[in-house]
Amino acid sequence: MTSFIINAQVSQAVPELWRQDRECAFCQIIYRAAHAYRIYEDNLLIAFLDILPLRPGHTLIVPKIHCSRVSELPPEYAAALGKAISRISKALTKAVDNTALNVVCNQEYAQVVPHVHYHIVPAPRLTSLPAGLGSGDLNQETALTAGDMHRKEYELRDDLDEDDAHALVERIKAHL
Structure with missing residues (x-):
């Protein structure tokens, strides 16, 4: 009986999804x-640290089907992503001790990898800006606009350090 079922499937086309x-x-x-610093995984999605993070903890959540546009994502994957975004955001805020986040999903425009993915990025802290964005930039005479701050942060991006990544993954997982 099993061989009959298997043989019936052999010539069927693989579903696009x-x-x-x-x-x-x-x-x-x-x-x-390819290697990634995995934070979370189930049968529908995976979450891992961005290799060029905007800030420590910058996490990507990706469905396990190749779909380029969020507008074409099957509902079961969209639902799983929504649940994971909430769960991972909560763990991330605890791990980095910062409740301010940006959650972003691009479609075509600014989408570097043509595979649906959400970015969860801890927001900058005005009391601990990255090197090059010193607190002197925040006084009234030289206050940065939001655009200036984003541009400077982007320019300061650097590769993810392996030791930092391992430690951060463990801190986030501890809160999942």
Whole structure:
């Protein structure tokens, strides 16, 4: 009986949603062909640290199907992402001791990897700005605009440090 069922499936086309893009950086992470600092994973999605973080804790949440547009994401994946965003955001705020976050999902515009993904980025603290954004920039005479601050933060991005990544993953996981 089992062989009959298997044989009936052999010539069937693979559903489009099950296909992965071998060139996609996120598909490579999903199938462990590329390394990532994994924070959370279930049968529908994966969460990991961004390798070029805007700030410590910058996390990506990615569905395990290759879909380029959030507007085309199947409902079960969208629901799973919504639940994971809330859960991981809560853990991240505790791990970095900062409740201020940006949660972003781009579609085509500003989407570097054409695979649906959400960014969860801890917001900057005005009391502890990155090097190059010193507190002197915040006095009334030289106050930064939000655009200036974003531009300078982007310019200061650096590769994720392996030791820092391991420690951060453990702190976030402790709160999941």
